[in-house]
Amino acid sequence: MAANIRALAAKALFQVVDKGRSLSDVLPELQQKAEAKDKALLQEICYGVLRVLPELEASLKDLVTKPLKGKTRSTHFLMLVGAYQLKYMRIPDHAAINETVNATKALKTDFLRGMVNGVLRNLQRNQPSIDENASDPVKFNHPSWFIKQIKNAYPQQWQNILENNQHKPPMWLRANARTNSAQEYVSLLGQANISVVRIDSNSDAILLEKPTDVSVLPGFEQGAVSVQDGAAQQAATLINCQANERILDICAAPGGKTCHMLELTPDIAEMVAIDIDGNRLARVQENLERISLNAELIEADASQPKTWWDGKQFDRILLDAPCSATGVIRRHPDIKWLRKASDIDVLVELQQQILDASWQLLKPGGTLLYATCSILPQENKDQVDAFLKRQSDATLVPIEQSQDDIGWQILPNEHSMDGFYYAKIMKS
Ligand SMILES: C[S@@+](CC[C@H](N)C(=O)[O-])C[C@H]1O[C@@H](n2cnc3c(N)ncnc32)[C@H](O)[C@@H]1O
Known part of the structure; x- marks a missing residue:
């Protein structure tokens, strides 16, 4: 018998919110149990609930008098799944309620069937609006520590940022410059009836009108195109690799930027890509194989060059540092619930260690591009500012597109891109 999608969604949410597992790990396991036609629905429900979790919790608060704990805990998440469908999905209410109530069987909580039914019928009749006096997490659907940090960092834009984080992200493509220009690829998309919004003038990234499965993208299997956000595609343009140079890509996995640099500059002398995680390096x-490109891959800790570096310096280094990923919450809403305030200091320390270690590997006259998908200044401009003060041979190179004093902070959804940060530093 086909698995009940609402029950699978409740299990996934339990794993993410209560057990701290990432949705991208949990979802594929559960999607295997769903019929092919239902996989997208399961994904939509899980992502959707995580986007507006506090608001859904608040809507249930007065209706569920006895908190569900222990073995009944996944039924709490089932009610959130029900509440999400009623408020945000086009599924007819009666079908959403029936399917959700039936899921109690799969969760082995049949005895709560009546309660789930009652709560959802109540919500159907009387959908509470968010009241003005609600707390910030409920009004803005983010954890309070994060709201506080964003308010501090962006006193004018914080509400916009939090709202943009709740949008579904668009799909961006990167045409492989070795086989076709962005303009040529847009023609191929037209022949396949796939609509394009625009091509980014800085990077040639292609913004699609609607997300689509990669299997329908012309030439995808042959490497003619890749999926990569518009912000991530700025990296290869900014680092501007030249023929015959030795390039190091630090924290490279899954390799989007490694491939992009190789596509733009086919005659790079050597591309070395390092990452600490062997599975991600695979x-x-x-x-690389899909696009027919070559690089030397090294599985190692970038903060410990002694363990892997041969002593030959590089002309350019891309350091795409491990970070809070707070710029990509619209793509990964689980980040809001997985990340804790205390993680930030640990990440800042790690970034500093990798940055300092990377600097020794750069030739005098060489350029290092520091990148994160974070919007927190501690990981970005403050990190780079402190680095410039520590390293007397480091000079900041201005980035044309940026209005910021140190580097370039792209905010989530700015020009439809993910939140990202870049700083270009030259070694004298
Ligand atoms: C933001 S992701 C990189 C994305 C990649 N540059 C791309 O464009 O596809 C950060 C990566 O840093 C790696 N990482 C974390 N700590 C590391 C360390 N100490 N040394 C090397 N890699 C590390 C993680 O395994 C992860 O793959």
């Missing part, structure tokens, strides 16, 4: 290899 994905770099898969991407």
Whole structure:
């Protein structure tokens, strides 16, 4: 018998919110149990609930008098799944309620069937609006520590940022410059009836009108195109690799930027890509193979060059540092609930160690591009500012597109891109 999608969604949410597992790990396991036609629905429900979790919790608060704990805890998430469908999905209410109530059986909580039914019928009759006096997490659907940090960092834009984080992200493509220009690829998309919004003038990234499965993208299997956000595609343009240079890509997996640099500059002398995670490094290899590109891959800790570096310096280094990923919450809403305030200091320390270690590997006259998908200043401009003060041979190179004093902070949804940060630093 086909698995009940609402029950699978409740299980996934339990794993993410209560057990701290990432949705991208949990979802594929559960999608295997769903019929092919239902996989997208399961995904939509899980992502959707995580986008507006506090608001849904608040809507249930007065209706569920006895908190569900222990073995009944996943039924709490089932009610959130029900509440999400009623408020945000086009599924007819009666079908959403029936399917959700039936899921109690799959969760082995049949005895709560009546309660789930009652709560959802109540919500159907009387959908509470968010009241003015609600707390900030409920009004803005983010954890309070994060709201506080964003208010501090962006006193004018904080509400916009939090709202943009709740949007579904668009799909961006990167045409492989070795096989076709962005303009040529847009023609191929037209022939396949796939609509394009625009091509980014800085990077040639292609913004699609609607997300689509990669299997329908012309030439995808042959490497003519890759999926990569518009912000991530700025990296290869900014670092501007030249023929015969030795390039190092630090924290490279899954290899989107490694491939992009190789596509733009086919005659690079050497591309070395390093990452600490062997499984993720295997994905770099898969991407290189699909696009028919070559790089030397090293599984190692970038903060410890002694363990892997041969002593030959590089002309350019891309350091795409491990970070809070707070710029990509619209793509990964689980980040809001997985990330804790205390993680930030640990990440800042790690970034500093990797940045300092990377600097020794750069030739005098060489350029390092520091990148994160974070919007927190501690990981971005403050990190780079402190680095420039520590390293007397480091000079900041201005980035044309940026209005910021140190580097370029792209905010989530700015020009439809993910939140990202870049700083270009030259070694004298
Ligand atoms: C933001 S992701 C990189 C994305 C990649 N540059 C791309 O464009 O596809 C950060 C990566 O840093 C890696 N990482 C974390 N700590 C590391 C360390 N100490 N040394 C090397 N890699 C590390 C993680 O495994 C992860 O793959």
